[in-house]
Amino acid sequence: MTREGLAFASPSQFGAPWYSGIDYGPLLRMFDDYAPGDICITNDPYSGNVATHSPDLHIWKPVFYRGRLACFVVGHIHNTDVGGAVPASLSRSLTEIAQEGVRIPPVKLVAGGVMNDFAVAVMRANVRLPDQNWGDLNAQIASVNIGERKMQEIIARFGFDAFIGGAERVLDYAEAQARAVLSRVPDGEYFFADSADEDSVGGKPCRIALTLRVSGDEVELDYTGSDLQLSSSLNMPTGGRERHPLVMVGLTYVLFTLDDSLLLNAGTLRPARAVLPEGTVVNCAPGAAVGMRSLTCALTQIVTVGAFAQALPDLMPAASPGGNAIMNVKTAARNGRPVMASIGPVGGGGGTPFCDGSDGAGGATGFLRNTPIEISEAEVPIRFLRYGLEPDTGAPGQFRGGLSAVMEFQVTAPETVVTARNRNRSIMPGWGLRGAHPGRVSRFLRNPGPAEQQLRNADLVHCDPGDVIRVVGPGAGGWGDPFLRDPRAVLRDLARGAISAASAEADYGVVIRDGRIDAAATAARRARRRAVPGGLFSHAAERRAFEAVWSVARYDALTAFLAQMPVGWRYFLKHRVFEAVAALPDAAAQDAAATAAAMARIFADLCTRFDLPAPRLAAE
């Protein structure tokens, strides 16, 4: 970080690549002065809006050179657990930040070379497995100490002034790179929206709406129209900061996809700004629960790709489906000691204009490392029955979506709790592009078979010995008409077990007999083609059914109405509006004026019923 807090260098080989453009400025400025050897920490999302949920413990250390402040070295680790209402600290069922574990306000962990034992004791006293957190904290301390030494070596080699100037020029260069990419994107305004399945346990969809405005070499990401603040933990604590990393992840991915030589630092984001209305899911008020912000962040990535797909239809892939669950299993080992392990299967990557999506590793979550099942089995008393790729989960297309991973394990100890973070896409799947099929829903089952229990988006499952848990990641959408797919690719998919024979024929129009392509039958089958869905996007039946009720016009009216209501009422009123709209005729049956009138009536009725000030109508 520069002395002002702008990231000018970030690792490219490890870690979540979300924070390459992070600005620590608000945190750095919370202390009046720094001395050599100081180390500061916080995990509080509402202190400076740098930490984004409680498990992320941020650490920063000033680097001095001959008594002058030269830069900061910073980093964060996601602790598996920081206490709170549930193991691993995160659940969409939580409603306020106070339930999401210990909050450590910005504090000097080391000052004048002395460790702040009280801060450490507070953390240890409030988490489930304090030794794990203590190990992570020591790793962080070691990392900033090494970072400090390395920076000092660089400054000694090049000199203080050359270093300071060099850091600025690295930022400038990254900015120029990003501007060069953006200038190749056609100017215009591109709108795209997508929804998470549920805004709370068993709740209503949660919409993220993005209006992307490209002008010359600059871009504006206007999130107006996204859901209002929720009483669940899907909120993102951005503080409205216009380059907050959480709302820029999708943009960073798009830019890097268009030019993989980008440096990726805070300069990359300079040509961009976001509009983040207050009291919304993209900019919640302090106190709101934020634990599951990565689910919402995944949606911001998806809508960013969807918006850019309109600007660059020949370059953008179908979005990775999101909803990749990170699972934790907490149980008692045979010696009674509690143990916990992270596991988790993911969906594939979306099909691209040039090749199939990646199997078993969504493009947007490639940074998550595989935990070998042999390690999980050695750590936790569970037994894996299956871990692999699930056939027919990659949406058919000229270039198909990547296959989803499947994981099935059996619990062998009582009082085992499986937490599945970021469960989504169990109800409404992802989308395809240019005539490809949309994605498939994710599946989450207990005891698959005749008596199976659908767990859908549950994020907390209590298991007994013998219970089997099966998870299939959400399926990724494809790219292009599957009837245009090279039949040899279809044959190869069939031979490898990536698709079934039924899918080869029905979805791709490729007839395979005795392991060979029947060219004549294939030609005939492809000639009797189904109607290719028009338009850039192909949406699943589930999404079309939802939009038959919830047109963009109706949803826009909803968010405009809720934005005028007090923050504490928004979530409650949203659910009442959903109930009322369910009684309306299909959106297609109403013209614009009738839609506006019907929605206005619902809003007015609610305000009367709950004694709230009447809303201004959109037309006024």
Add this chain to the structure above:
Amino acid sequence: MIADLAPNLAVVASAETWPIIREYERTITAVISGYVQPRIAHYLDRFEAALAEKGVTCPVHITKSNGGVMGIEQARAECVQMILSGTASGVIGAGHLARQCGFARVLSLDIGGTSADVAVIVDGQPQFGMGERIGDFHIHLPTVSVSSVGQGGGSVAWVDPLGMLRVGPDSAGSTPGPACYGRGGRRATVTDAMAAANLIGHSPLGYGAVRVDHAAARAAIAPLAERLGISVEEAAAHIVDISVSSMYAEVSALTARFGIDPRAFHLFAFGGAGAMLACFLARELGTKGVVVPPTPGVVSALGGLIADLRNDFIRTLYVDVDAAGAAALAAPLAELRATALDWLHGRQGFRGKARITLSADIRYAGQAYEIETPLDPEALDAEALRAAFHAAHRRFHGHADASAPVQLINLRLVIAGATPKPALPEIARAAGPAVPVVEVTGWFGGRGLATPVHRRGDLRAGHRFAGPAIIGQEDTTTVVPPGFAVEVDRFGNLVITREA
């Protein structure tokens, strides 16, 4: 069972290839093994037949990625063991020379046309790692740990659309090669930058096969210099700086990984371009100095010749390091030892004394990776194991937690049988000062300096002179920038250090 169903099908069992916990890592290694095995086995058959035809009767040894050699029978079955043996041989050769000449700690620096390979060598012993990469795949076998960076003499310099000078990753390789070699290359390379700075090409190279065309080098760099608005000599200096900074970044990662301080190490330079660039890299790393052996072009071949018979054995145990866990080591250790001795004396027919080293992959409970910790076979109680691990952890990560529970994942054993090594010849002592054959204007950092050119063959033990200087020989050119001084030791090594 597979042999019954399909007798002609080659079978590779991952548990035999390398029996470690972690199914993906183990499987990918076995798959790579199966992929390369048929072709390599076939090649070895033909190779053996060709030798027999020529009347060569001595047993054939094949170099391994672990820096050792194995008999050809084992090589046919375990081809995957050979995959990184080329770079490993260079490191073994460098390690042997360094130890013979009394350099306890060196970083080997092997620079060719397309890459720079760096390894850590302490007391002649390289460091070992697992999960070294081949393309997109990690090979999980004990391998001499070599960091490779895509920067070599042939790396191409270019100016990106934003006006920034870049070097690599494209390489002109050996064909068409650098522009100054006159083999059709047009793009400016690192070697061209050295030629344009007039620092190479003053004596025959490549045993007369290569002639350096300085004008062609300048012509290749001129358009870049023009776009940057600087002189050709400045552009040449920047090209070298950028190439060297890429190497610096990679070597820094390596030294961090092994927890070493480069200031205690010499750079041991070999390969065609190692000696040309070593001092520039040494300046960035702050190493103690640079060592250029008498024949840098054949260090890898030497490594292959002198490598020991060597094999690795591992057993996954996954035990807590407490009294019970330590007691559980004895039986598997005895088994490993017996298997290893059978390999060396039985399968390889080695008659000499076996050298056995023990280690274990240990971690704090909860960590997702282990540190290979050397073990003293006389002290395998829980206390000693923990102490060894804490020391290793402190060395790698700067701290240790004496109170945290510790887990031992794998027990490892390496057996080696030493092969004969040639003694290094000493060279004659100098009778007078070194006399350069010519003096040229060499450009360092964009400044032209009077630079004497020495012939390597003229140098004698005890010769000492300050940079700038150029030392030419058939297989490489050593460039000594100002601020460095050269001393020739009794083995004929150039020992180059920074002047105080």
